[in-house]
Amino acid sequence: METPIKTSGASPYRWLQGILLDWDRTQLLVSFAVLVLIALTPLFIKSPYYMGIVILTTLYIFTGISWNIVAGFSGQLLIAHISFLAFGAYTTIVLYNTYGVTPWIGIFVGGFVAALLGSVVAFITLRYGLKMDYFALFTIALMVALKTLFLKWDFVGGAIGMGLSLSEPGFGKMIFDSKVPYLYIALGLTCIGILIQYRIYHSKMGKYFMAIREDEAAAAALGVNTSLYNTLALVIGAAMAGVGGGFYVMYVTYVEPPQVFDLGLNVEIMMAAPIIGGLGSLAGPVLGGILNKPLAELIRGALSGGRSGSTLIVYGSFLILAILFMPRGVTGVLHGFYLKWRRRITGANQED
């Protein structure tokens, strides 16, 4: 959206003004600024423990974006999004362990397999008209059923799960001595994720997603193919979650059914970042993401030295507090300040 501004000629700051006067581009700028800051952390952080937190923070931004597209943009009550991450994780590790396929290909195959599961879920739920509460129940029920199946399926390790067959570190195997390369891979994924999210937000498809979120019946009445766009949102979100899962398993080096088919991890890895940051907004997963894992670790440490259960207490409280006091998240709060600031700069009284 172009805004008439009181500038004269070709100021060197003009492009910056062009960005700052548009809320969506400002969000994009903020997102990349955060990523640059994360990219600089290896200069200051030497401890592998803190580096691990930074890596997971970055990954959670990426997985948060994948859920934000489905739940935030198209408004689907997809609760157990983690099933897609699990599919990506299992695909990647099976391809690597059993067939020796490099994870660089494996994680994208994982994304593809997760997208297939996503299209199956979309097909079943749309075919049988499962909406809202029924859809939410279906996704949870599917997660429980998949957990039972994976526990019984010996090819993927059954109840024991699968550990990465560790060998000599190497770039082609995505196994490294130091944690820093993992950080840059996660950052690369997150960069792509942010760009995809921005492109979708500004495309016709994104507008259809949001029309469906606001009122599905009205969108259908206006000629939006709601089945197609619900499916697309789900498949895109699932594919990204699958890729995230592939990276996740390469980083944590093992996967087992109770760990990945779990609503607790789902809250931590998928939901917390977009909800704290502002569900449905562009900067939400990023701003929520940088608060999510570090804050949780901090509080967990303060609560009697990381006793079991404290992570869950922290995340449970996050969700409750966010919904009650900040339903539009950190981005929503910042947007308020931003509008005031822009009004002062432009002297115009307009809303986004």
Next chain:
Amino acid sequence: MNFEIFMQTIVNGLFTGSIYALVAIGLTLIYGVMIILNFAHGEFLMLGMYISYWAFTLLGLDPYLTIPISALLVFALGALIQRGLVQRVLDSHPLNQIILLLGVSTLMIGLVQFFWTAEPKSIHVAYETAVLTGPWGLRFSIPRTVAFFSAMISSLILYLFLQKTRTGAAIRAVSQNRNGALLMGIDVSFIYKLTFGLGVAVTAVGGSLLTPNYRMIPTVGQPFAVTAFVVVVLGTMGNFIGAFLGGLIIGVVEAFAGFYLGGDVKIIASMLVFILILLFKPSGLFGKKKGI
């Protein structure tokens, strides 16, 4: 499968099903009155179990004597959660409601794990392995028989309360038409607190009834909650009788699935039932009758 095993499987199914029925009645009551799916439902069952465990260990009470304690405590907690949290999101987007209740669920699991650790806990009583032998060599485990009849009686009391008392009539009125009830002078926000409290208390009773022979971990409620979701869809969301019968049906279905497929994959059978209902009769067994 001969006749004895067939009958035994049905008995076992009904015994488990009676607990499903209690949990599902709680869920359907809350849904019927507030049109909100309680995603923290399983955690109230878990809490019921841990309260019984706590009363048994600290006060030395028999698990069955702890039922009133767990019902009362969970009732109060439920009313508080309704007043402080759920009430504020009743008019929000369903996603906000689900996220809030998931937050409550995560918080409750976390707190229990924090204070009681994730180690499996169990209660040992003298009668835990006692068995009655009935006709055709049927075997009735004493704790499960007691649980079955207690669940039946609890359901009946709740049903009579809803049907025969003025307060029960008010709950049913709110579930049929909230605005109409408001115009008739019914204190709707009180009814909401009462309903949420009752819904989770009856679930906690289910949990306490399980304690004498069921190992508890902080996430013990989740499979029960998932099954209860299947049950309320089967028995029409918001229908009391539907939830009761649906619970018994799913219990028997799972018992047969457990016999043929092995105990730990029986949840697949519930899922299959779930998908079949959604396919052929998404409105459930009891159609579109409105209200509890």
